[in-house]
């Protein structure tokens with residue numbers, strides 16, 4: 095993972111070319127009883143459904159400062175992000191958010207309330223962030239992070255943030271903190287960056 099050059103970053107496209115079950119070239123068509131095109135195998139009958147993916151993360155705080163991680167992976171290599179990543183099979187959103195936080199920053203946290211749920215339909219993703227309280231100030235960034243540190247509000251690197259979902263989550267956190275009451279926010283972004 096650490097020696098993976100950004101040049102080699104190649105997430106497979108969502109559209110399949112061959113059936114994952116029997117290797118036959120895929121046909122793109124509306125299956126019987128469905129209402130939209132799917133990747134269908136006309137040999138074994140497998141329908142390769144694709145659905146939006148969940149990205150789960152946290153906004154951890156220690157002593158009024160906010161944890162950000164500098165990405166060591168594509169996309170958006172060398173920009174700052176809240177700890178977050180794709181939810182894995184078999185886990186809950188809360189478990190995924192805590193796992194990503196530990197993996198990317200080494201922070202030990204107590205998970206707080208659900209804070210933002212952000213639809214990003216252009217890239218078929220939903221991003222979910224929980225508030226979190228760090229249990230101590232220690233950090234130990236993993237291979238997916240070049241660095242991790244706690245930022246005062248005045249020092250947040252707004253021009254170097256990885257994703258709009260991160261920027262808008264930070265904005266709402268700071269607004270809510272000023273108002274003294276944390277809400278759960280649901281909104282839609284028309285583009286990811």
Ligand SMILES: [Zn+2]
Pocket residue numbers: 113114115116117118135136137138139140
């Ligand atoms: Zn097949």
